[in-house]
Amino acid sequence: MKELPALIKKLLEPEAYPHRPEKVELIQTHISYVFLAGDLVYKIKKPVDFGFLDFTTLEKRKFYCEREVTLNRRLCPDIYLGVVPVVEKGDTAYFEREGEPVEWAVKMKRMPEEGMMGRLIAQGRLRQSHLDLIVKKLVPFYQQAETGPEVNKYGTLEAISFNVEENFSQTKDFVGRALAPHRYEHIVSWSRTFIKEKEALFKERIAEGFIRDGHGDLYSANICFDEPKNEVYIFDCIEFNDRFRCGDVAQDLAFLAMDLDFHELKDFSRYFIDQYVSLSGDKGLLNLLDFYKCYRAYVRGKIGCFTWASPEVPEEVRNKALNDARRYFDLAYLYAEGVPWLIVIFGLSGTGKSTLARALRDKLLTNYYNSDIVRKKLLGIKPEEHHYVPFGKGIYSEEFTLKTYEAMARYAAEDLVRGRDVILDATFRARNLREMVLEAVKDLKVKLLFVQCVAPDEVIKARFEERAQKTAEPSDGRWEIYVKQKEVFEPPTEIPEDKLLVLETTRPVEELAQIVVNHLKAEIASPLSDLQ
Template sequence: MPGQTLPPHIQGMLSPQAYPHPVDGVELRQTHISYLFFAGDVVYKVKKPLDLGFLDFTTLERRRHFCEEEVRLNRRLCQETYLGVVPVALVGGEVRVDGEGEVIDYAVKMRRLPEEGMMTRLLERNAVTPELLGRLAQRIADFHASSERSDEIDRLGGLEIAMLNWRENFEQSQPYVGRTIHRRQFQEIQTFVDAVAERDAGLFELRVREGRARDCHGDLRADAICFQDEGVCIFDCIEFNERFRYSDVAADIAFLAMDLEYRGRRDLSDELLGRYLAAALDATLPLVLPFYKCYRAYVRGKVDGFQLDQPEVDEAQKAQAAEAARRYFTLAHAYATQPTPRALIITVGVTGSGKSYLANALAARLGAIVLSSDVVRKRLMGIDPRERRIEPIDTGIYSPEVSERTYRALLDEARPWLERGKPVLLDASFLQRAHRRAALRLANESDAIFLAMECEADESLVWERLSERQGERRVVSDGRWEVYQTQQERREPVDELPIGSHMVVETARPLRAQIDSVLEHLGLAG
């Protein structure tokens, strides 16, 4: 921030002598609302005395309160990093952190995280792997499942407040139409948002009833994530405004997915969302993802655009901010105009063939509800979907009678969504012609596109996948090698479907290539 004069106590915190522990040097970094002091292995964060409408740090007491809130809330996802709140005091005319004297400010005290573990650094080195994303997705899903619920959270996490936020966004970004966002983009995004609100109000209400509104993170981006040997640390959540934090969990995971796509890593977004859906068992989340990804991209474009009218920002920074804003608005527009055809897509394949892995990620990309036979089967039998049930083949919950009930229930659950014009993805084996024909009939009755994705993998890869699955907890599939062998013997060739309604997907290929091949087959590539 060129030419900026620092407040005296902030200037004083640049001295190594201000700290109660040995410090060789102090590095100051700033955000638009905070000062961060990197002092050895510790970081101290002081809030700027600002009133921006959506936050108010203008008094000492308010800054203390929000420091305490920051520690409390961030310990949910980064327990060992947030050490507490310490006073910044004047002692004998000198600034002392955690000193005994006249308190002039407060600071959040944090353990310094390793730079090499930051997700942004890993992205720069192309070192974010599916395994890391699996750990991250599970961490976020577990957090969402355990986060607080209340009537107030349900109110703020519903469609009414989401639309209030959208109206504010449109009003605040109006001066930037023609500067950072094209008028056509502005109008088409408004049209999309209004159409979702009118068409899908019941869907948003359903998600609130299902408990999907939670006390979330609120600012879930790659630069708030650190991978460590002891676990994934997700820090820097929003503490200053409950309206920005109380939301549908979809708004949280959509932020990170959008961030990855903005960085040009749609492949990582696909991987993250697919693994999150598998961990969270949130069938309707893909239906609202375009809405929330559009919202997150739009807000980022709006905020970057604000810098164009701030006198303290130099011309080079303004040019950079304008380009970033245009990219965010273009991404928001892409989400708003993404085609979502009425379609029924089924998987076909034996256990271990990669059906569910593809189904979840494809559903997230396509904006389709995903219905799993593993989940439906266990729900019909009154069993927790994640409970492992190893039973002899053709007995218990895997008897022919229960399997028939499961396939009927899958189609029954798919029907109303198809009637509402939604894409539906059925994640099941569909190894029998009769089951595939029944799905095709439903698609025809619903005037929906139909596609059977036959997932294939070498036997060695199937063996590897099933072996890994045996050691995993909280997976819904009970597939194992004996099941694979039996299914291979009993599977019926896909030779009964109309031309163009069947394709083979080699699941040894990268996930993004699998998804792109399906979308190309559907005429949705691009």
């Protein structure tokens, strides 16, 4: 991990503070050093230049500290105490001492940790009354926030298009790793079409005065509740770039609504927007809500990608950032009217279904459920632990097979609701097992494809002989099991022809995967040219 600058190390000592806290904690963001010092917080800006912000000189850092205090006092007048100097005397540094400043800091009151909105969400303590406090604070805030020609320019089609296209250009390198190509193309196409077709709506929002100097970063990480005082603090607005803070009030509100959706609190998300519309009378924001939700979700996905790509970040943090990025992109896809795919790869043991399913998983970035792995997980068995029992016995009894398929269908439905494409990989040898999947998703908006894998007996026999040498393979399939399965297999006559693809799997898996992709491309309206 990168070593701290000498000045920052000095400021970790309690004697650096006029009130002498018992201990000092340091939190770093990519742009700030934040010192938690008892009941006070001091924040120093890092000397960085990311293009969209420039803190490279002491003069600029002082300016943006002052800007941060001025802007945040609009919503948190009691929290932002002012801008204070940092001075050095010998081997010690001090906040708020006489002398030549070597740095500047924002001084704040420390808000109650137990009231942080993110903590309330994580602990299941968020209530509608919390959202009521937010709405009552935001309605007058936006009504009083600055507007006029200098602010209105951020609500023009040119400004909106610039922000949206910037996201797309900055995430191109992550397509295929954090976001499937077909989803990227869909979101791009939908966003551009929306902007073009809703030109009159965007102009109307400017004319009606809904472009305001807002917050710019309105989500749970920047909201805190002081419950004994029945107060809410909405802090840390964007001070370093007017383009990110100014715009349609719908854009700010969409951020918090999207954040609640991300935390699977859709009822709270709807309630928040409904209450804001009711109190403000701004029904027009509903026409733009999904567009701005899509934009905000995409921004969060982009930030997650940047974190994942940062080598100095610990691996576990990078992995979580990538997982979160994919979830944000799932949301963006849903807001852009995208419909997730459920692809069921089935066939008898040895027909190559798992090889194809895994290749498609990697190509399409889907969630993937293999019956052997799910079965053993339900039993607390490691995937590579083999149970070579007779057909229909032991862990492969009819009863446990039903439990396994029920679990797979449930997992698939849960993921599809969140917007993720899913691949199920199992024999699905009986009609009732396939119908179980159909039943699980019958009320969901989903595109469905069954891919049946078949192969000649001699090929399958050779595959089993080869598989016997691979101890890490989760499947317990064997030639004798295949023969039994073949006797009882029920043809998929209940699957509509347009939702069934039969593949002879003697060709290379790359060719087979491309056949499936081509089939999907024919079903999706937006272009999938990158899926090659």
